[in-house]
Amino acid sequence: MWTDLSLVSLTLICNRLLLALNNFCYHTPMAENIMEKLVALCKRRGIIFPGSDLYGGLNGTWDLGPIGVMFANNIKSLWWQNVVTSREDVVGLDSAILHHPRVWEASGHVASFTDPLIECKVCHARFRADHADDIKKHQAEHKDKEDWTEVKQFNLMFKTFVGPIDDEQNKTYLRPETAQGIFINYANVLETMRVKIPFGIAQIGKGFRNEITTGNFLFRVREFEMMELEFFVKPGTDKEWHEYWKKYRYQWYVDLGIKKENIKVVDLPKEDLAHYSKGTAEIWYNWPFMGFGEMEGVANRGDYDLSRHAEFSKKTLDYFEQETRERFVPYVIEPSVGVGRAMLAFLIDAYAEDDPTSSSGQGKRVFLKLHPKLAPYKVAVFPLLANKEQLVEKAKEIYKTLKQSTSVAFDDRGNIGKRYLYQDEIGTPWCVTVDFDSLTDKKVTVRDRDTAKQERVAIADLPSYFHDKLR
Numbered sequence: 001m002w003t004d005l006s007l008v009s010l011t012l013i014c015n016r017l018l019l020a021l022n023n024f025c026y027h028t029p030m031a032e033n034i035m036e037k038l039v040a041l042c043k044r045r046g047i048i049f050p051g052s053d054l055y056g057g058l059n060g061t062w063d064l065g066p067i068g069v070m071f072a073n074n075i076k077s078l079w080w081q082n083v084v085t086s087r088e089d090v091v092g093l094d095s096a097i098l099h100h101p102r103v104w105e106a107s108g109h110v111a112s113f114t115d116p117l118i119e120c121k122v123c124h125a126r127f128r129a130d131h132a133d134d135i136k137k138h139q140a141e142h143k144d145k146e147d148w149t150e151v152k153q154f155n156l157m158f159k160t161f162v163g164p165i166d167d168e169q170n171k172t173y174l175r176p177e178t179a180q181g182i183f184i185n186y187a188n189v190l191e192t193m194r195v196k197i198p199f200g201i202a203q204i205g206k207g208f209r210n211e212i213t214t215g216n217f218l219f220r221v222r223e224f225e226m227m228e229l230e231f232f233v234k235p236g237t238d239k240e241w242h243e244y245w246k247k248y249r250y251q252w253y254v255d256l257g258i259k260k261e262n263i264k265v266v267d268l269p270k271e272d273l274a275h276y277s278k279g280t281a282e283i284w285y286n287w288p289f290m291g292f293g294e295m296e297g298v299a300n301r302g303d304y305d306l307s308r309h310a311e312f313s314k315k316t317l318d319y320f321e322q323e324t325r326e327r328f329v330p331y332v333i334e335p336s337v338g339v340g341r342a343m344l345a346f347l348i349d350a351y352a353e354d355d356p357t358s359s360s361g362q363g364k365r366v367f368l369k370l371h372p373k374l375a376p377y378k379v380a381v382f383p384l385l386a387n388k389e390q391l392v393e394k395a396k397e398i399y400k401t402l403k404q405s406t407s408v409a410f411d412d413r414g415n416i417g418k419r420y421l422y423q424d425e426i427g428t429p430w431c432v433t434v435d436f437d438s439l440t441d442k443k444v445t446v447r448d449r450d451t452a453k454q455e456r457v458a459i460a461d462l463p464s465y466f467h468d469k470l471r
């Protein structure tokens, strides 16, 4: 009896507090722009911080906070699972970031990894000459005084020196892609692993590009992680494999919740192909700041890379096919995506707001409708009241049990409404509340992030309940 009554009054108090909190959070002027809202959300919830924030920031860099690093790790491990562990024809690699400088000559990056640069003579601001919108916007600022330099090619690789002497001989570059680390290990993998064509080598690692202009949050930065697969195939089968990987990678995004209307695969016209490409498709996302544009590239690189490395290293990088007794340089299909760019698409796609009249009954709230596999925390466990020892103890016990098999948060700060709002904003799909009834009926309330619906679940069933949901 006492428990029933106190639960009713507690629920009322919680709802009041929730409303008050909503008023506080949402009646302040808030930018309508989803990107501004996302950047702010990511900062206030420990997902992504501006790089070098303490010193006023460093353009084109962002730091992953405690929640962001869990999110990025989920993206990377789901990619690895999709591309490596769930398959029989792909192995992994983790090459050094620094390569012999000849690698970059062989790959063509020294000669042609460039973007066209143009400079405003009035204020010395620099732009990509092929980014017409940026130039137009800048022109408007100087109206009558418009004056530009000639377009020149700017190499995007960051230079560095190996060892203590800063001279030409010791110069190399921070890798602008991880792919070359794979090509220079192709022969090592072939010799040491029982791989037969068709097979792939996958790698996740940092890439660095000294982009002329950065922007749109994680979309274009100067330091970013890449997830790349080089899939080696027999020439003549390359078109078929290209089609295969386009579909396979597209499906990965859809299976992880990207809305079908926001994603498409586009074949690039011949004039847009990179110097090495025999055909490139891109998986495009519908970015709020530019409409459809590249999220992932799926290129048919032909035999360009292996042939060039064979030529520059003077080593044989061809393949002998036992069955046909043929020797050939394999062609390569390369799906390649930045972790941050994929993360941005998942964030944008998942960003949701409820208005006060919504069926969730939660009032106005912001929530990330992330696929549970992507969500940093899968579950959050709360004691209904932080000052009731028995509730806290029971909640801690549940938290520790669930933590053995999945990523779980424990929260006893503030009131329950505030805790829900917090977990909604970082995309936690389920919240578990231990109340007074839990001590006798051995059940807890599980609340669903998207519908805000609640159900009672036996404590003993929780591990299998979440296991089933996360399958």
Ligand code: ATP
Residues within 6 Å of the ligand: 209, 211, 218, 219, 220, 221, 222, 224, 226, 294, 295, 296, 297, 336, 337, 338, 339, 340, 341, 342
């Ligand atoms: P873009 O045309 O957007 O500059 P790109 O064609 O140069 O991209 P690729 O060289 O194909 O890109 O790189 C593979 C992937 O790496 C891209 O699809 C994207 O996901 C990611 N990527 C490339 N450059 C950046 C960057 N500056 N910041 C964040 N991610 C990037």
